[in-house]
Amino acid sequence: MSHTAEILCVGTEILLGEILNTDAQFLCQELSGLGIDVYYQTVVGDNPERLERAVALARSRSDILITTGGLGPTCDDLTKQTLARCFGKKLVLDPESAQRIRDYFARRLPGSEMPESNLQQAMMPEGCLILRNDWGTAPGCILEGEDCRAIMLPGPPSECRPMFQTHVVPYLQALSQAVILSRSLRVFGMGESAVEALFRAEMDAMTNPTLAPYAKTGEVELRITAKAGSEAEARALIDPVEAHVRAVLGDLVYGADVSGLEEVVLAELRAKGLTFSCAESCTGGLIAKRVTDLPGASAVFKGGAVTYCNQAKAALLGVPQELLDQYGAVSREVALAMAEGARRVFDSDLAVSTTGVAGPDPDDRGNPVGRVFIALATPQGNFCRQVDLGGGRERVRVSAAHHAFDLLRRHLSGLPLELTLPG
Amino acid sequence: MSHTAEILCVGTEILLGEILNTDAQFLCQELSGLGIDVYYQTVVGDNPERLERAVALARSRSDILITTGGLGPTCDDLTKQTLARCFGKKLVLDPESAQRIRDYFARRLPGSEMPESNLQQAMMPEGCLILRNDWGTAPGCILEGEDCRAIMLPGPPSECRPMFQTHVVPYLQALSQAVILSRSLRVFGMGESAVEALFRAEMDAMTNPTLAPYAKTGEVELRITAKAGSEAEARALIDPVEAHVRAVLGDLVYGADVSGLEEVVLAELRAKGLTFSCAESCTGGLIAKRVTDLPGASAVFKGGAVTYCNQAKAALLGVPQELLDQYGAVSREVALAMAEGARRVFDSDLAVSTTGVAGPDPDDRGNPVGRVFIALATPQGNFCRQVDLGGGRERVRVSAAHHAFDLLRRHLSGLPLELTLPG
Numbered sequence: 001m002s003h004t005a006e007i008l009c010v011g012t013e014i015l016l017g018e019i020l021n022t023d024a025q026f027l028c029q030e031l032s033g034l035g036i037d038v039y040y041q042t043v044v045g046d047n048p049e050r051l052e053r054a055v056a057l058a059r060s061r062s063d064i065l066i067t068t069g070g071l072g073p074t075c076d077d078l079t080k081q082t083l084a085r086c087f088g089k090k091l092v093l094d095p096e097s098a099q100r101i102r103d104y105f106a107r108r109l110p111g112s113e114m115p116e117s118n119l120q121q122a123m124m125p126e127g128c129l130i131l132r133n134d135w136g137t138a139p140g141c142i143l144e145g146e147d148c149r150a151i152m153l154p155g156p157p158s159e160c161r162p163m164f165q166t167h168v169v170p171y172l173q174a175l176s177q178a179v180i181l182s183r184s185l186r187v188f189g190m191g192e193s194a195v196e197a198l199f200r201a202e203m204d205a206m207t208n209p210t211l212a213p214y215a216k217t218g219e220v221e222l223r224i225t226a227k228a229g230s231e232a233e234a235r236a237l238i239d240p241v242e243a244h245v246r247a248v249l250g251d252l253v254y255g256a257d258v259s260g261l262e263e264v265v266l267a268e269l270r271a272k273g274l275t276f277s278c279a280e281s282c283t284g285g286l287i288a289k290r291v292t293d294l295p296g297a298s299a300v301f302k303g304g305a306v307t308y309c310n311q312a313k314a315a316l317l318g319v320p321q322e323l324l325d326q327y328g329a330v331s332r333e334v335a336l337a338m339a340e341g342a343r344r345v346f347d348s349d350l351a352v353s354t355t356g357v358a359g360p361d362p363d364d365r366g367n368p369v370g371r372v373f374i375a376l377a378t379p380q381g382n383f384c385r386q387v388d389l390g391g392g393r394e395r396v397r398v399s400a401a402h403h404a405f406d407l408l409r410r411h412l413s414g415l416p417l418e419l420t421l422p423g
Numbered sequence: 424m425s426h427t428a429e430i431l432c433v434g435t436e437i438l439l440g441e442i443l444n445t446d447a448q449f450l451c452q453e454l455s456g457l458g459i460d461v462y463y464q465t466v467v468g469d470n471p472e473r474l475e476r477a478v479a480l481a482r483s484r485s486d487i488l489i490t491t492g493g494l495g496p497t498c499d500d501l502t503k504q505t506l507a508r509c510f511g512k513k514l515v516l517d518p519e520s521a522q523r524i525r526d527y528f529a530r531r532l533p534g535s536e537m538p539e540s541n542l543q544q545a546m547m548p549e550g551c552l553i554l555r556n557d558w559g560t561a562p563g564c565i566l567e568g569e570d571c572r573a574i575m576l577p578g579p580p581s582e583c584r585p586m587f588q589t590h591v592v593p594y595l596q597a598l599s600q601a602v603i604l605s606r607s608l609r610v611f612g613m614g615e616s617a618v619e620a621l622f623r624a625e626m627d628a629m630t631n632p633t634l635a636p637y638a639k640t641g642e643v644e645l646r647i648t649a650k651a652g653s654e655a656e657a658r659a660l661i662d663p664v665e666a667h668v669r670a671v672l673g674d675l676v677y678g679a680d681v682s683g684l685e686e687v688v689l690a691e692l693r694a695k696g697l698t699f700s701c702a703e704s705c706t707g708g709l710i711a712k713r714v715t716d717l718p719g720a721s722a723v724f725k726g727g728a729v730t731y732c733n734q735a736k737a738a739l740l741g742v743p744q745e746l747l748d749q750y751g752a753v754s755r756e757v758a759l760a761m762a763e764g765a766r767r768v769f770d771s772d773l774a775v776s777t778t779g780v781a782g783p784d785p786d787d788r789g790n791p792v793g794r795v796f797i798a799l800a801t802p803q804g805n806f807c808r809q810v811d812l813g814g815g816r817e818r819v820r821v822s823a824a825h826h827a828f829d830l831l832r833r834h835l836s837g838l839p840l841e842l843t844l845p846g
Contacts (some may be wrong), residue, residue: 013807015461017452018637023465029440039437039473043464045448048461057480072531182439193496193538200498213497214436218580230548242835263629277735283716288729292707295783295816303735305728307710312700312769334746360718370530378529390531391559393718394581421535 005064012045023068035178057146062136069155071138084125097122131167135159185222189419218399261405267410269300277346278304279338281355302346317341326363335373343377351377351402372400376407428487435468446491458603471497482571488642492578494561507548508831514546515701521545541585554590604657610643612675612842646680684828691835701727701768702761702776740764758796766800774800775827795823799830
């Protein structure tokens, strides 16, 4: 039978915005991998009445409830007490947990006296399954009611994650038979609504697998999700949909299950043993930053020049002053000269450049905000793409960097450098 | 009268764990700064029935409901339709929003046809307040019911955050006749727990104003929040607390209500009519990127060199090969030579450099992951700071960039360049 889970995170610090709730994301990822649907996430503070109401609501609509937080030694930590009350159990001391807490404390602070309050963490709901905590002091537990199973985990990710993977995954696998598999196709060069218009009919018709578009800054993600008895069956459902999407969108699809264009470019460069460099004006270091965010960038990235003023374009990249005077910094001619210059000074196989108007104001030659020239220099010759981007300074910069990576990707894959929309 | 808000994030991608719900943390921080209690956070998928139930529940227990997500152009985007139904309103086309969307599209993809589905984003609940979106296409809105006000914002943080700060903060301030004023003091050079330990006593004792620490990557924010009858009264409550914090932390406090170290540095440079440049190895363009994120950077930022390989350090910055051979790229000597080189080639008044081991692996000279040398070159002489940073590749890079800006700030303000902790 198929299960629906919901996640209930307990902690006033989350509601004050003091911590980012990464447990919820982690648990959702794990549950979807286990083929368990999650319809709700809830956060409540360290307040027994509100927690009790949230638990009652969760039991009324889900058969698996996973809580994080509120298992600690302080008086704010109410999760076990409250859930025990909801499930009509009382708390009893678990001697093994008590001993583990004493040992843990002795290891961490040898010689010093353990506050008795720590033993509150060894008080467990009667008849529960205890989840040993080898990564901290507070044990977790599973309370099995007829209507709903409540799985309680500590809040700190360094305890929540290993405890889930070690104890809860096997427990849930035993409950569930289905697998949910997702594949994310990344699309650059077309807006979310245009992409969706192309697939609206299929998307409405499909139930398993499903196909859904998600907008990312300057690009689109198309996610195919299948539910099946095994990973192999799920893959067999996904593959034809991926093939269809690729047939429709052609080379606008730049990858599957990748983090972004830069990852694809880095992999292609490594595979071909090529290096690149960049010369950035309007992107101001963003291209270099995105490449060097990835471990191993040093194998293919020689470096970058952020030439934010004309003098630097001339001094570092050898852009001829006449070009700057005649065409202005935001021009096809200067973009090409920047890319050539970067390729020469960094002695790289390939180089990309950007020059444009990020805003907030147009430039003195009347180029509007959002106009960007992106150039590529290669041993086979050079190329420049002109675009007019919208969405404010940040979006213009991010999209311009996307275009630079897209030029590299297209060159490395032997694709046409011009963007052409399908149909 | 005092208000309670709750946050409802709409998006199946959150429940699949594919994105981290940073909007919820942002909104909770802002609301707590406004003195508005948040008792619940909920996440539901792109499902009208479950969304409708979540809205009904929220209205039954909170008088302000803030939703994120589901305002886009695709058929998954159901928030406005569903909330309009819950509040008994119908959707009507807002001509101004429609025009803004057409203009936005025309700017982005000149010539090509806009999918009509985009206009779905201009269909607004009858009688709502429209929240203009200058950072994307989907406008937000506020629906005012007698029992509850529903504030709908787009999901992408790059739109949600500025829209909240620009449109929603003033709206919420107007609701409570009391003025809530926050001042955020930014602290660099000391960890959150150490800062908190210094002020623990005060923080527990204070009720109005309140003082709360927030950890940011590599730095700390101390927020003072006062509730009063007027802004002047609120300021009078805040000022002495700020004075006390500054007296305790000294020059570790680098600014009040600023976006980060780079903003302070940019302002100082403009005030003094000075320019700077950077030479980046381990930060890989992050320093240049952060400066050029700020409008007006071009007035003070000459440019940057991302010299990710030794050859580039020599070719672009004139770092002597002997230094690289003798001391290795990650060394005080090379950091100083990089800063000097950047100052020379960019012809800037000041220059900063970074060279270090971002990880995941130590370098071949046995420098551990996290060791970074940050150098500053000035007309009055040069200086190098050595640090050992923790927290993985991204945190090392962000913190190293913080240190570079901190050196610039301290030089520009005539402060000692060495970090010294209080007490």
